[in-house]
Amino acid sequence: MAIDSSRDAYERTRLSLAGGVSSGLRRTMRPVPLFAERAAGAHIWDLDGDRYIDYVMAWGPLVHGHSEPHIIDAVRRVMTSMQVVGMGHRLEYEAAEAVLESVPQAQRLVWANTGTEAIQVALRFARAATGRHRVVKFTKAYHGWQDSVYASIDEEDVGETAVPASRGQSPNAHTDLIVSQFNDVEAIRALLRDAEERQIAAVLIDPIMSNAGVHEPTVQFLQTLRELCSRHGVVLIFDEVITGFRIARGGAAERFGITPDLSVFGKAIAGGFTQSAVVGRADILDLVEDGVMHAGTFNGNPVALAAVKASMELSAKPGMYSTLEELGASFEDEVTSALASNGGVGTLRRVGSLLQFVPSGEITSLHGTGGIWSEISGAMLEAGIAFTPSGKIFLSTAHTPDDIAETAETFERVLKQESIRVS
Ligand code: PMP
Secondary structure (H helix, E strand, O other), X not given: OOOHHHXXXXXXXXXXXXXXXXXXXXXXXXXXXXXXXXXXXXXXXEOOOOEEEEOOHHHOOOOOOEOOHHHHHHHHHHHOOOOOOOOOOHHHHHHHHHHHXXXXXXXXXXXXXXXXXXXXXXXXXXXXXXXXXXXXXXXOOOOOOOOOOOEOOOXXXXXXXXXEOOOOOOOOOOOOEEEEOOOOHHHHXXXXXXXXXXXXXXXXXXXXXXXXXXXXXXXXXXXXXXXXXXXXXXXXXXXXXXXXXXXXXXXXXXXXXXXXXXXXEOHHHHEOEOOEEEEEXXXXXXXXXXXXXXXXXXXXXXXXXXXXXXXXXXHOOOOHHHHHHHHHHHHHHHHHHHHHOOOOOEEEEEXXXXXXXXXXXXXXXXXXXXXXXXXXXXXXXXXXXXXXXXXXXXXXOOOOXXXXXXXXXXXXXXXOOOOOOOO
């Protein structure tokens, strides 16, 4: 695998597309951002025609794999009859009903396009429902790139003053954020005790910190959140953009048995097409008819909703999530033993089909996991296995035990390289 085609393509792209990538973190892929020509199942082919086992999986959406035939058929069928109509169509309710059937105790939804957008409208609903304006989030958690939540991405950024994470953000955009620590029961108790005086409208949480290490929440933490939000009139919002339709059919709410007031879904909801949704309590979401503005030209377009409906049908099939669980467990076992027998460079954390490489002695963060993963993932790419530069590993039902065995063998080989070995 020479990766030369991607090197050339990246250099050419930078002359037209600012930064050379369409979404920031892709730039950190080593040795160079990979350029794909086609993809099917668990594999991707680059511009030279070289094949890679893909664990990037578009950073989450492809829980059924690339080009899944049932999804592609559904999209193809609708695409030739209409594309976007800006008015009602049958798939609006058929896809909505399918989502509500999948998510525990979900009563209503609104459609949006991306996770970033859906988070913004979820916060708007929470503010309208409570008449308050502040939002608690957890340090390191990513909820999209929008100014009001893209803040306090570093471990130590905790407290009442959120820290912007990009140049160019308004200093006034995060004044509503309060930042707490994930799994810290006492901290959240102390904050929510005074929710009314502090004007706290919502707690926004990714229940497994998908972008910041992949952590199991403690049962006590999620239960405390649920109890305190109910007691103090705070809207509990689960950001299920990564966890939704991945760690269980009904996402984190199903897996951990805690029902939030609102949930935000994106990525896997449409199995590779652009769609997101805010799902939850009817009394909150029905405020859309009582003064809450929600809009979008492409919201609920037929092409994306055909993909949503088809994805929901696949997710409802018996055995889908036990297959993902088994694949996740065998990836964890086989790759962990390769890591352990080669100098202990790091370990894996896993919830279902989402894994995270955790380098020994370093912290994980949104922007990468430190130097050693850059070296390992770069060498793995050159050996035909594609990973995200942040160390998140996405499995799909298209991955096979053979793919995993080949991946573990490649790890064994790559970790023996002089430049990577730690002793
Ligand atoms: N929330 C979480 C947990 C995410 O991982 C992401 C995207 N990685 C978002 C929100 C934003 O979604 P999108 O990229 O579709 O705007």
